[in-house]
Structure formats: C-alpha cells, structure tokens
Amino acid sequence: MLDQQNFSKKLIKWFQVERAHLPVPGRGDSNPYAIWVAEVMLQQTQVTTVWPYYKNWMRDYPTISHLADVEQDQILKSWEGLGYYSRARNLHRGAKYVVDEFRGVLPTRVNELLKVPGIGPYTSAAIASLAFGEAVPLIDGNVLRVFARLTRLKSNITLSKTRSDISLELTRLIPVKHPGAFNQGLMDLGRAVCTPHNPDCANCPIDQTCAARQAGDMEAYPVKPQRRPIPHYHIVVGLIRRDQKLLIQRRPENGLLGGLWEFPGGKIEKGERGEAALLREIKEETGLEVDLGEEIGTIQHAYTHFKITLTAWFCDWVSGEALSFASTENRWVFMDELKDYAFPKANKKILDILTK
Numbered sequence: 001m002l003d004q005q006n007f008s009k010k011l012i013k014w015f016q017v018e019r020a021h022l023p024v025p026g027r028g029d030s031n032p033y034a035i036w037v038a039e040v041m042l043q044q045t046q047v048t049t050v051w052p053y054y055k056n057w058m059r060d061y062p063t064i065s066h067l068a069d070v071e072q073d074q075i076l077k078s079w080e081g082l083g084y085y086s087r088a089r090n091l092h093r094g095a096k097y098v099v100d101e102f103r104g105v106l107p108t109r110v111n112e113l114l115k116v117p118g119i120g121p122y123t124s125a126a127i128a129s130l131a132f133g134e135a136v137p138l139i140d141g142n143v144l145r146v147f148a149r150l151t152r153l154k155s156n157i158t159l160s161k162t163r164s165d166i167s168l169e170l171t172r173l174i175p176v177k178h179p180g181a182f183n184q185g186l187m188d189l190g191r192a193v194c195t196p197h198n199p200d201c202a203n204c205p206i207d208q209t210c211a212a213r214q215a216g217d218m219e220a221y222p223v224k225p226q227r228r229p230i231p232h233y234h235i236v237v238g239l240i241r242r243d244q245k246l247l248i249q250r251r252p253e254n255g256l257l258g259g260l261w262e263f264p265g266g267k268i269e270k271g272e273r274g275e276a277a278l279l280r281e282i283k284e285e286t287g288l289e290v291d292l293g294e295e296i297g298t299i300q301h302a303y304t305h306f307k308i309t310l311t312a313w314f315c316d317w318v319s320g321e322a323l324s325f326a327s328t329e330n331r332w333v334f335m336d337e338l339k340d341y342a343f344p345k346a347n348k349k350i351l352d353i354l355t356k
C-alpha cells in the first residue's frame with residue numbers, strides 16, 4: 001500500500017521543482033475559468049496541439065461572460081481543428097448557465113460545479129482542486145497509468161469499478177494542504193516521465209515505491225482489453241456549384257462533429273463506384289439533381305474510432321431546391337466565404353487542395 005510519506009511528499013516536491021519545465025495550459029493558474037477551458041481542451045488532445053487554441057481562446061473570450069455572449073457558430077469556428085466539438089458546445093452552454101445561475105462566477109466546490117452543464121466529475125475535480133484547494137483526486141489516462149504501475153494493478157483500468165477503487169485510494173493519499181500540486185504532479189509525471197513506452201524510471205521521484213519498477217515489468221501496466229481493429233471507410237463528397245456558389249450543410253447538433261458545416265456526400269457502399277455513390281448520396285441528402293464535374297482530389301484522415309479515405313468532386317446543379325434530410329441547414333456560399341464556416345478536418349483538407 002502506498003503511504004503519504006513515501007509517495008505524496010516526494011511527488012509534490014518533484015512537481016514544485018519541475019513545473020517550470022512542464023508548461024501545460026491552465027496549470028499554475030488560479031483562475032477557475034482558465035482551468036475549466038484548459039482541462040476541456042486537454043481531454044483526448046496533446047498539450048502541443050492545445051496551446052495555440054488555448055491562447056487564442058483566452059484572448060477572444062477572456063471571461064465567462066464574454067464566452068456566454070457570443071453565437072455558437074463563432075465558438076465552433078474558434079474550435080475548428082481541435083476535434084470533439086461537443087466539448088466546445090458544452091463549454092458555451094456551461095458559460096451561459098454560469099452567467100444565468102451564478103452571476104458569471106464559477107462555484108468553488110465539486111457538488112456545485114457538477115450542476116453546470118458540461119462540467120462532469122473530472123472537470124469539476126480539476127477546478128475545485130486546482131483553483132480552490134478542495135482535496136479531491138483527478139483521474140485521467142496519465143494518472144491511471146502511473147497508479148497501475150506503482151501498484152502492479154491487475155484490474156482492467158477501463159472498468160468503472162477499477163476507476164472508483166483508484167479514486168478511493170487517491171482520496172486517502174491526497175494531502176489536504178496541497179491537493180492541486182498532488183493532482184498536477186501525478187498528471188505531469190505520467191505525461192513527462194511515466195510515459196506509455198520507455199518510462200524514464202531512473203528520473204522518477206517515486207521509483208522507490210513503484211512495484212512495476214522493482215519487478216521490471218513497467219510496460220505490462222496498465223491492463224486494458226485488446227483493441228478492436230479500427231474500421232476504414234471510403235467517402236465521397238460533392239462541391240456543388242450553382243451561380244458561382246457552393247452548397248454546404250450543417251450537421252445535426254447531437255452526434256459526431258455536431259454543428260459543423262460540410263459538403264454533402266457519404267459512404268461508398270460495397271460494390272459501388274465512387275461516382276455513382278456520390279450522385280446517390282447527393283440525391284439522398286439534398287434532393288438535388290447534379291452533373292458530375294471534375295475530381296478535386298483524395299485525402300486520408302483518421303478519427304479516434306475510424307479512418308477515412310475521402311474523394312471530392314465538383315458537381316454542377318441541374319435542378320431542385322436543396323432540402324435538409326440529414327442536415328439541419330443548407331446554405332449556398334461563395335468560395336471566399338467558406339473560411340467563415342467551421343468545417344471538419346477532412347473537409348478542410350479538401351479546401352486546402354483547392355487553395356493550393
């Protein structure tokens with residue numbers, strides 16, 4: 001069993017020395033809004049990717065009231081390229097709620113923070129411990145990995161029972177005087193030292209208490225179920241021209257890439273040719289008759305749970321008015337207006353081909 005003397009104190013001491021070399025958005029900040037924004041951006045996303053988005057966000061929306069005041073389209077445009085767009089919509093919804101219910105000031109305790117839409121157990125613990133010193137543990141992928149190695153944990157860390165056991169143990173270990181340093185130290189240790197491959201045990205402040213280090217089987221932990229192979233889809237999209245404008249459609253709010261704009265198209269079915277699939281998809285999604293134009297190009301893109309090969313063509317409108325069967329809105333826009341709309345990365349790659 002880990003004890004505070006050999007574990008928590010060494011971890012905090014290490015963090016206090018190393019924190020300057022481990023810059024992470026929102027860390028070391030006592031502004032709860034900055035911590036909220038940073039922690040939401042950092043979910044499933046690398047620190048280096050987050051930095052420019054975080055800086056621009058805090059410049060454009062420096063307070064909760066600023067964020068609550070803008071339209072969702074502007075928020076999605078600011079988030080464009082960062083992925084998991086429900087995070088942006090939830091931040092925006094949460095900001096409006098904080099303005100309406102808490103006069104624009106975030107509450108200080110976990111149980112109150114959990115009332116804010118979009119703030120879940122992780123983000124509430126981050127804000128409460130880092131900004132307000134509440135002694136609650138923070139558990140992300142880095143913390144799970146460190147903990148699993150320290151204790152040679154045999155349980156599957158993707159199970160909620162395992163996570164709640166770890167949470168209980170960390171609640172016992174977290175020092176009431178320095179909960180923020182403890183939480184940040186554990187996360188930063190996982191990110192910088194106890195990495196998924198080749199952990200730097202020689203420079204780890206808690207190697208003396210690490211069971212996996214002593215057994216020499218660090219990379220056997222954490223235990224996870226085997227991953228299924230990632231599916232790969234072939235997609236076609238059409239940039240439909242009419243009177244020098246192009247048709248774009250807005251995706252439904254709920255679901256993957258919700259609220260973003262895109263060009264109509266979809267998956268190529270088994271045994272189908274790309275061109276035929278495109279005409280079928282355009283008919284199904286917009287009701288339009290179009291002629292196939294020239295091919296623009298093909299790009300590859302990887303989402304978290306699947307990969308795509310996407311080919312785009314120009315198409316020319318023939319007849320019909322654009323309907324919204326799978327989208328929430330249609331717009332015909334000039335080419336130079338496309339930059340004002342937030343698109344998924346794969347569509348952006350097609351636009352990059354066009355502007356080259």
Ligand code: SF4
Pocket residue numbers: 146149150193194195199200201204205206207208210211212213218
């Ligand atoms: S000793 Fe190695 S495996 Fe153990 S916590 Fe430190 S870096 Fe991770």
